[in-house]
Structure formats: structure tokens, C-alpha cells
Amino acid sequence: MNNRVGIDAGGSLIKIAYEENGILHYRKQPISEMDEALGWLKLISSNKSIFLTGGRAGKIKAKLFPESEIVDEFSSACEGANYLMRKEGLPAAENSLLINIGTGTSWFKIEGEEYNRVLGSGIGGGTFMGMGRLLADSSDFANLVHMSASGQRGNVDLLVKDLYHPEEPPIPGDLTASNFAKTEAINASSRADKMASFMNLIAETITLLTVQTAALHGIKNVIFIGSTLAGNKPLQDSLAYYCKMSGLEPIFLQNGEFSGAIGAMLR
Known part of the structure; x- marks a missing residue:
């Protein structure tokens, strides 16, 4: 080469x-x-x-x-x-689902040497950057990732534990009941809180689409690549958490972008 x-x-x-x-x-x-x-x-x-x-x-x-x-x-x-x-x-990557998170996101079913694109979404890195400008007045990718890692999304999102308080919820309390739903608290929340909430919304959306696509094709192994994941530990951690919770085995390729x-x- x-x-x-x-x-x-x-x-x-x-x-x-x-x-x-x-x-x-x-x-x-x-x-x-x-x-x-x-x-x-x-x-x-x-x-x-x-x-x-x-x-x-x-x-x-x-x-x-x-x-x-x-x-x-x-x-x-x-x-x-x-x-x-x-x-x-x-x-x-035989009998796997490949998820490429770039400006948008594409899903590919891989069977041996056969590759088929089975799904696409406009949710991706472009969305993250655009909402970063709106929510945090920044267009610097590394800065927005840092903010999302330091923020508290519970100041913006309505969590399951908020709904059930003071009772113990039947599912993990840190799961989202509704994104950006704490309307009275949003104005007082920080830019980092808003970016943490939005980063999680991206992870949840991509995971839900991945879980449904994997179930449709009888796949358990999912491979993540794409520029939006590079240097983005918060997104990787959230995707890994939600995928494992859903019974999938996630792999994040080094230099996958x-x-x-x-x-x-x-x-």
C-alpha cells in the first residue's frame, strides 16, 4: 500500500x-x-x-x-x-452491525464479505456541533465534549428516580424519563449541564436505533466507528452502558474514524 x-x-x-x-x-x-x-x-x-x-x-x-x-x-x-x-x-466483523457515527449516522449489516446499509439517521456529530452552538455558544468539538463530561444532566433531564421519589424505582433510577423536561430548572442550569443532557440524548437515540436494528437482523455484536467518537469518552461510555444493558456486545475501534x-x- x-x-x-x-x-x-x-x-x-x-x-x-x-x-x-x-x-x-x-x-x-x-x-x-x-x-x-x-x-x-x-x-x-x-x-x-x-x-x-x-x-x-x-x-x-x-x-x-x-x-x-x-x-x-x-x-x-x-x-x-x-x-x-x-x-x-x-x-x-462477520454477522455484525457496524455503526458509523460521523456528521450523521449509518448502520451496516456485515455478513462475511457482504455489506448492506440498513439504516441511516441525521443524528450525529453535526447535530452535536449545531446544538453546541445553540446551547453552549461554542463550536469547538473538544470543548463541547469536555463540557458534557463535567455537566450534570440530572439538572436538565427528568430521571426515573425523580418520578418515583421517595419510592425506589423498578428500573435504574438514572435512566431518562424525559429529555430536557425539567423546564423550570433549565434556565438555571449550566452550559455543561445542557451539553451533558444533549450528549446523553444522542447516545440514547443511537442505542435505541441500534437495539431495534440488531433485533431485526438477529445480531448481538455491534461495532462503532466514526469521527464523533474520537476523543469522546462521554459518548463511548454512554453507548457502551446502554448497549450492554440491552444485551449487545459493543466494540469501539481505535482510529475508527x-x-x-x-x-x-x-x-
């Missing part, structure tokens, strides 16, 4: 995977810095074949790399995830 470069140009980020001296390297930048990233790539890729995937692949091909090849983004994500599974010493770029390069 030394003579190949994979580029995944999505809605929020541009991700690049390339190999040098047997070592796989990764680079990502906001889509607003695409010209800078691709200018750098043009300098190092004079003898390399370029493989593009993602929604902006056509624009990049026309503008900078006319000899490049465009690869289907869904198969690229699945191929790249299988590569990372093998690299981490995990069994191949580069699955599309890796898959394009492998193709």
Missing part, C-alpha cells in the same frame, strides 16, 4: 490514510481547512495513487486530483473497519 493514499472527505472532516515504510499514518482536518490539507497532500503524493470517498470526493477529484479514483463510501467504511479489526487482533479512508486506500 506504499503507493496509495485514501481520502475520506465527509461533511465535517477530511480524513487521510497513507502508508510509509510499512507504517500506516493518519491525518484529519476540518472541512473548512480542506485546501490546506490537500495542498500538503499534493506535495507528498507525487508518486502515489489517490483513492477518494465521501460526499466531497467528486469536488476534490475535479479540483486537484483528476487521475484519482472515487470509491463507494459505504463499502469503504466497512472494508476499513474490517482492516482495523484484524489489526487489533479481533475476529473479522479513518475507516473510510483506509477502505478507499485498500480498494
Whole structure:
């Protein structure tokens, strides 16, 4: 793969995977810095074949790399995830559900070498960033993740234990009865509290869709990839908690946000 470069140009980020001296390297930048990233790539890729995937692949091909090849983004994500599974010493993703949480979220059923997209949702990292601007007046991903980790969503969400107080609830009390339902307390809650609540809403929504899709296809193993999970321990922890509670076995792939770029390069 030394003579190949994979580029995944999505809605929020541009991700690049390339190999040098047997070592796989990764680079990502906001889509607003695409010209800078691709200018750098043009300098190092004079003898390399370029493989593009993602929604902006056509624009990049026309503008900078006319000899490049465009690869289907869904198969690229699945191929790249299988590569990372093998690299981490995990069994191949056979009879599994692959969930790619990028700007939006896609679900893929993997059976051996067969990949089928079975569901999609507009809930994802783009939603998190947009609501971060509305709720916390910030568009910095790392800052919003930090806020969500430090906030108390119980100051915003109506929890099961709130409904049953002072009685003991029949299910875990920290589960959500209604998101953002403490209407009288919301104005007094902090930005961190609001972001903690919204991060949990994303996790709950994605988990519910995952549980229903997995049940429909008789699957227990679920694999999570995507840029929204990178450096986002609060989301990973919540997804793992809710999936295990629902009888699913979640796996979070290291460098999973580069699955599309890796898959394009492998193709």
C-alpha cells in the first residue's frame, strides 16, 4: 500500500490514510481547512495513487486530483473497519452491525464479505456541533465534549428516580424519563449541564436505533466507528452502558474514524 493514499472527505472532516515504510499514518482536518490539507497532500503524493470517498470526493477529484479514483463510501467504511479489526487482533466483523457515527449516522449489516446499509439517521456529530452552538455558544468539538463530561444532566433531564421519589424505582433510577423536561430548572442550569443532557440524548437515540436494528437482523455484536467518537469518552461510555444493558456486545475501534479512508486506500 506504499503507493496509495485514501481520502475520506465527509461533511465535517477530511480524513487521510497513507502508508510509509510499512507504517500506516493518519491525518484529519476540518472541512473548512480542506485546501490546506490537500495542498500538503499534493506535495507528498507525487508518486502515489489517490483513492477518494465521501460526499466531497467528486469536488476534490475535479479540483486537484483528476487521475484519482472515487470509491463507494459505504463499502469503504466497512472494508476499513474490517482492516482495523484484524489489526487489533479481533475476529473479522462477520454477522455484525457496524455503526458509523460521523456528521450523521449509518448502520451496516456485515455478513462475511457482504455489506448492506440498513439504516441511516441525521443524528450525529453535526447535530452535536449545531446544538453546541445553540446551547453552549461554542463550536469547538473538544470543548463541547469536555463540557458534557463535567455537566450534570440530572439538572436538565427528568430521571426515573425523580418520578418515583421517595419510592425506589423498578428500573435504574438514572435512566431518562424525559429529555430536557425539567423546564423550570433549565434556565438555571449550566452550559455543561445542557451539553451533558444533549450528549446523553444522542447516545440514547443511537442505542435505541441500534437495539431495534440488531433485533431485526438477529445480531448481538455491534461495532462503532466514526469521527464523533474520537476523543469522546462521554459518548463511548454512554453507548457502551446502554448497549450492554440491552444485551449487545459493543466494540469501539481505535482510529475508527479513518475507516473510510483506509477502505478507499485498500480498494
